[in-house]
Amino acid sequence: MMTMLEFWQHHSPIFSILIPAFTAFILLLLGNPGSGSLAHDWRQPWRRGISLVSMLLGLATAISYLQLANTGQITVYQLSEWTAPFGIVLVLDRLAAFMLVLTYALAVPIMWFASKEWDERGRYFHAMCHFLLMGLCGAFLTGDLFNLFVFFEILLMASYVLLLHGQGKARFQLGIHYVTINLVASALFLIGLGMIYGSVGSLNMADVHRLLPTLEADQHQLAIAGGLLLFVVFGIKAAILPVGFWLPKTYAVATTPVAALFTIMTKVGLYAILRINANVFDDAIGREILAHLLLAIGLITSVYGVIGAMGAERLRRFVGFMILSSVGTIVTAFSLWTEQAWSAALYYLVHSTLIAGAFYLLCGWVTSQRGAYKDHFKTAPRIKQNTVVSITYFIIALMMAGLPPFSGFLGKVFILQATASSPYQLLIIITVLMVSLLSIIAFTRVGFVLFWRATAPEDNPKEKAFAEYQQLPAIAPPRNDRTIYLLLAGLMLYVVFAPNVMRYLEQTAQQLQNQSLYINQVLKKDESDQVISVQPYDPAYLPETKYGGESQDPNAHLIPHIISDDTLKGEHISDYKQRQINQQEQRVAQPAHDAQLKPMEP
Template sequence: MNAVIQFWTEHTPIFSILIPAFTAFLLVILGNPGAGALSGDWRQPWRRGISYVSSILGLATAIVYLISASNGQINTYNLGEWSAPFGIVLVLDQLSALMIVLTYALATPILWFASHEWDIRGRYFHAMFHFLLMGLCGAFLTGDLFNLFVFFEILLMASYVLLVHGQGKARFQLGIHYVTINLLASALFLIGLGIIYGSVGSLNMADVARLIPLLEPDQHKLAVAGGLLLFVVFGIKAAMLPVGFWLPKTYAVATTPVAAIFTIMTKVGIYAILRINGTIFEDDLSHSILANWLLPIGLITSIYGVIGAIGAERLRRFVGFMILSSVGTILIAISLFNTLAWAAALYYLVHSTLIAAAFYLLSGWITSQRGAFKDHFNIAPQMKQHKVVSLVFFLIALMMAGLPPFSGFLGKVFILQATSHSPYQLVIITVVLIVSLLSIIAFTRIGFVLFWRATTPENNPDTDEFKAYQALPEQSPARNDKTIYLLLSGLIVYMVCAGPIQQYMFKTAEQIQNNALYEEIILHKDNLNQVISVQPYDPENLPETKYGGETVDPNAHLIPYIISEDTLEGEHISEYKQRQIEEQQVQEPAHPDDAKLKPREP
């Protein structure tokens, strides 16, 4: 048991990536026939069982992560046993633990819902679902900017396939638009990374944060420009204006479970803005530029979203516009750049993700009950389950519009409380209240169309309308209602436990604003407590380890500080190099500059 605990402790941060990765590869190897043959395929129960077990295991792992991180401890995992900034590092702190729990808390019930009939409408649904989870967890855990790009691409490639799951002309057309937009964002991402690397000399998040204040003025401005380019990329992912017009139409054509799980996708962009632009680029120039732009962007996005919802003609697009509005509200909180506001943003982020997913699931339920009218805002015969559907709609409306006593209301109250020292307090309060009022109007409008003005069903058995109405299902799609109840129950618990949850959010906001702690945990130091790094990057300034030969290496004494003991004792360190290490360690450096990396002799 001790060996198991030790293994878990040593490799903790990587399990949330490996679990969905191995699951996805196993499901691909298991094979997949054409979509039309999936329902009778003997492997389908195996796919669902493997997917269930993996999702539940991932949720359990995420909860353990959250409990472990709740005491303020930051766990790191050095891939390849190379310490940061030379190697890739995974970082598990309170923010990443929170986001992973949110991901699995959303994914697990949606996967259960999708596994009844939705997963047989297209090939490799379960494999792509777990590749998506792999990319999400990797993005939340990585401590390296380039690997953030890598995990973004993994989750995006999975989302491309999931978006067109079930086929259809509209899905294919908007899928092309979605791919094009994200390919452009990926290109900008790479350009931004190149600018940052060229000016800073590192892509490790902690190392970039440490080095930016030390740059020359020209290099510093160039690094800030790279950071702002990343902000544009993350803004596209988060669907903030003016780069978020794509979301309502794109999510509207996705199948019901895919649209529901996609509600976490915008939060990846918000997470990246918070992590990268909010904490890594913490210098005065970056903050002044970001603060000047982020608040008006948040205000405009929030207002535009709710106005678009009022003018929407379909329920699914209505949900998409409400997501835009919630993104704007979160950006408003982030723009305040104080601990209380960021804690409020995190609280509202969780609420907005879960309630939007529940609303997409309700859209699927309503669509099945309205037949040919689908989710269009046209007067239609009364739904067979109009009482229970209207009650669920009413509850979701209260939560999403931010009415008391639900979590949406509490989240907005927390945000308004955080504006006490802001010079724009009156503007923020006014916009938040107006958006809430307009949200109520928007929900009243669609409730009026869908329920109150619904006509009496045709009762003449000889008419086609009667036959069409009788052919509609008497119950909700399988597991649809139960999944909605599960998500709404979770939100009610979230509201009841708002006190301790908000305390966790506040500690999380404090931790992510403490860059000194982040750097201390991640960056390795030598015996003089100096960070082993170099700027700008030059491969000649690295200690030589692999088959070092007989080359004189003045940095040999630093080798034990950047690789593990097992690697140090392995075959890649020659006897000649071992002697250099021992000789240089005997000669203690007299000055901190003597401990820095030096170029090797040619």
């Protein structure tokens, strides 16, 4: 038992990626007939069972990571025997663990809901959901900029398929737009990474942060330009203005469970903005410029979102605009660049994700009972579950608009409290309160059209409208209402345990702003306490490979510091190389070697 526990602890961060990855491959191997045959396919219960068990296991894993991160420990996992910055690493800290728990807290109830009927409307639904989870978990855990790009691409490719789930002309048209926008963003991502690597010589987050101040002026400017390109990319993913216009229409055409699951997608962009700016590009000048930029973008996005919601003609687009508004509020809090503001932003981020997911599920409930009117803001006959649906809508409206005593209100209060030391305090307070007021007006308008202005249903059996109304369902789609109640109950508990959550988030913000702690955990040092890296970066330098010839290596004494003991004793270290290591280590008593790599003779 102890051996299994030690194995789990030693390999902890990788399991959050491997669990959805292996699940997705297993589901692919099960095969998948056409969508019309899924309801009668004997493998469908197996798909659902495997998928749900895997997600529950993923949730348990994420909770265990949260408990581990709550000790203050930063866990670094090497994906190869080479340490950072030479090898790729996963980094589990408080923020990564928190985002993993949020991901599964949304995904588990959504998958339970989708496993009743929705997963029968398209092929490989469960497999794509797990590939999406794989990309999300990898993006939250990676400590390497290039692998952040890789995991972004994994989750995006899965999202392309999921957006088309259920087929339809509108989904295909907007799916093309969605794919095109993200392909452009991916190209910008690669260009930005190339600029950073070309100037810094590393893509490890901790190493880039450490090396940036040492660069020459032209190289430093090139690296900063690459960082700004990454900011544009993350802005597209987070759907902040002026690159977030795509979200309301795109999410509106997705099927109900897919739209609800996609509410975590914008949070990946927000996470990347916070992570990269906190752990990579955090110098005094860049911080001041970016803080002003984020403040302007956040306030404009927040106001634009709520104005767009007031003018929306469909309930699903209304939800999309409200998501934009909440994203703007979070970005505004990021711009304050204090521990209090970041912890408040993270608290509000969880609220906005779960309440948006619940709202999209409510859209599916409303649509199912309005017949041809669907979710359009047109006067229609009163739905059969008018009372329970209107009450559910009213609760969601109170939560999303930020009224007490719900989590949205607490999140905004925490953000406003964090503005105490900001010179823009009055502007932020006025904007947040104005957006809340406009949100109330927008929700009132929607409720008035959908519920209070609804007409009495046709009661004449001879009329066609009577037969059409009678055919409409009298109950919610399977598991739809219970999934909404589950998410709302979770948000209620979120308020009850707000002091505990905020205590964790305050420590998370402190850890984020302690860059030296992050660097010391991720990067290795030699016996003279110098970080082993490449500085300054020489693009002409080519390090010796593990199967290199018997050339003199001035860096041999650094090898034991950057690979594991097992590899050091293995076949990849030649006898000639081992003698060099031993000879150079015997000179420890002499003046310390420089920890930076030196070019080798050809």
